[in-house]
Amino acid sequence: MAQPPPPSASPALAQPHPFSQAPVTFFDSTPMGRVLNRFSSDVACVDDSLPFILNILLANSVGLLGLLAVLGSGLPWLLLLLPPLSLIYYRVQRRYRASSRELRRLGSLTLSPLYTHLADTLAGLPVLRATGATDRFEEENQRLLELNQRCQFASSATMQWLDIRLQLMGAAVVSAIAGIALVQHQQGLADPGLVGLSLSYALSLTGLLSGLVSSFTQTETMLVSVERLEEYTCDVPQEPQGQPMQLGTGWLTQGSVEFQDVVLVYRPGLPNALDGVTFRVQPGEKLGIVGRTGSGKSSLLLVLFRLLEPSSGRVLLDGVDTSQLELAELRSQLAIIPQEPFLFSGTVRENLDPRGLYEDLALWQAVEQCHLREVITSMGGLDGELGEGGRSLSLGQRQLLCLARALLTDAKVLCIDEATASVDQKTDQLLQQTICKRFANKTVLTIAHRLNTILNSDRVLVLQAGRVVELDSPAALRNQPHSVFQHLLQSSQQGACSSP
Numbered sequence: 197m198a199q200p201p202p203p204s205a206s207p208a209l210a211q212p213h214p215f216s217q218a219p220v221t222f223f224d225s226t227p228m229g230r231v232l233n234r235f236s237s238d239v240a241c242v243d244d245s246l247p248f249i250l251n252i253l254l255a256n257s258v259g260l261l262g263l264l265a266v267l268g269s270g271l272p273w274l275l276l277l278l279p280p281l282s283l284i285y286y287r288v289q290r291r292y293r294a295s296s297r298e299l300r301r302l303g304s305l306t307l308s309p310l311y312t313h314l315a316d317t318l319a320g321l322p323v324l325r326a327t328g329a330t331d332r333f334e335e336e337n338q339r340l341l342e343l344n345q346r347c348q349f350a351s352s353a354t355m356q357w358l359d360i361r362l363q364l365m366g367a368a369v370v371s372a373i374a375g376i377a378l379v380q381h382q383q384g385l386a387d388p389g390l391v392g393l394s395l396s397y398a399l400s401l402t403g404l405l406s407g408l409v410s411s412f413t414q415t416e417t418m419l420v421s422v423e424r425l426e427e428y429t430c431d432v433p434q435e436p437q438g439q440p441m442q443l444g445t446g447w448l449t450q451g452s453v454e455f456q457d458v459v460l461v462y463r464p465g466l467p468n469a470l471d472g473v474t475f476r477v478q479p480g481e482k483l484g485i486v487g488r489t490g491s492g493k494s495s496l497l498l499v500l501f502r503l504l505e506p507s508s509g510r511v512l513l514d515g516v517d518t519s520q521l522e523l524a525e526l527r528s529q530l531a532i533i534p535q536e537p538f539l540f541s542g543t544v545r546e547n548l549d550p551r552g553l554y555e556d557l558a559l560w561q562a563v564e565q566c567h568l569r570e571v572i573t574s575m576g577g578l579d580g581e582l583g584e585g586g587r588s589l590s591l592g593q594r595q596l597l598c599l600a601r602a603l604l605t606d607a608k609v610l611c612i613d614e615a616t617a618s619v620d621q622k623t624d625q626l627l628q629q630t631i632c633k634r635f636a637n638k639t640v641l642t643i644a645h646r647l648n649t650i651l652n653s654d655r656v657l658v659l660q661a662g663r664v665v666e667l668d669s670p671a672a673l674r675n676q677p678h679s680v681f682q683h684l685l686q687s688s689q690q691g692a693c694s695s696p
Contacts, residue, residue: 229312270394366402451608458509484650487659539586592623
């Protein structure tokens with residue numbers, strides 16, 4: 197799951213945990229560019245630009261009050277101009293605010309697709325170059341950039357529109373003040389010294405009025421960023437946390453897993469990803485989970501970890517309903533090796549033990565059991581930097597490091613989500629050997645892409661369209677000529693023979 201950046205000085209982000217506790221469906225349906233836009237441009241606006249403009253607004257307000265006090269004492273008749281003058285300024289800034297506020301919102305909205313497209317382009321740049329699609333993506337980038345620049349240009353144009361009218365109004369105000377001063381001087385109603393002082397102060401009235409209106413409208417415009425950040429602080433859906441239960445540490449002692457008539461729907465209107473799934477895994481049993489793409493294999497793990505809540509049914513761990521557990525309590529008792537290895541930007545130590553719970557000796561033991569000691573030593577030991585996404589390691593080495601992280605948890609249940617689908621045969625063998633040795637007495641759920649990796653499992657669960665169609669030992673299923681597992685195995689062997 198994507199994590200937000202560290203909290204800034206912004207009050208809106210003083211507690212970023214609501215965003216980090218959003219469900220997986222939120223990140224699946226929200227473009228990453230939109231998230232980056234909120235935590236980059238909007239945060240910069242709230243932390244930097246908005247306080248600066250508020251300071252200018254306060255200075256202009258205090259300066260204008262002092263200026264009006266001097267002008268009122270020197271030219272009392274000038275106070276008669278304040279009501280109509282205030283009304284004119286109010287109408288001008290009101291008309292400008294309506295446009296500038298929406299243009300600011302449009303600018304933020306058009307910036308999110310640009311960030312998303314840029315991130316996608318950088319992630320898939322080798323593929324784009326290999327397929328010759330760089331021109332098409334460059335044209336799309338220019339189109340999105342032009343949309344954003346249109347909003348920026350329109351915003352600058354409205355600012356110029358306001359500035360011209362404020363300058364004209366300011367010139368008219370100075371002329372009126374000069375006329376009033378001349379009339380009062382001819383009629384002997386004012387002290388010449390005060391009149392001169394008022395005229396000298398009146399020359400700065402235009403700038404103060406223009407600055408006040410501009411800073412006020414810019415403040416309101418930048419409050420759009422506060423509104424957008426507040427949406428991510430208060431309106432983001434939260435994962436159901438469950439109820440705290442007094443189970444004590446190490447409550448998962450056996451490692452039995454049971455699904456009872458579980459139904460899962462990703463979104464209303466879509467077919468069931470899991471449709472009445474029921475099975476039980478005995479403590480210490482090795483269960484292989486197979487099926488074609490879209491059969492519901494990965495959905496089982498999503499429900500087990502409560503990344504998605506089932507529409508109906510229950511999942512039991514050692515007889516305890518997982519829906520009644522706190523998420524932290526549940527997930528701390530499970531280990532997973534994902535299909536795509538996930539590593540943080542940081543040191544080997546931070547990736548193996550993010551919470552700092554284990555000694556160096558335990559870390560080195562886990563590394564050595566995964567056959568990575570030489571690699572980690574060559575990188576500088578546990579304090580060696582992995583780089584962004586673990587780019588210092590090969591894909592197979594990243595997967596082995598994820599296995600080492602799972603070994604440290606000492607969980608009773610290990611979930612393997614097609615961890616060997618994209619690694620070489622040697623790495624696959626290393627993974628299987630380590631899992632068989634270290635998790636001999638643990639419950640292992642393996643989602644298999646290469647069916648030969650689960651032939652040594654105690655039982656095989658075959659899914660089809662979200663339903664359990666077969667559940668038996670690999671030998672028994674292979675002896676059934678018309679079984680779905682036998683058909684999948686034959687297809688896999690034919691694909692392996694036909695591949696170069």
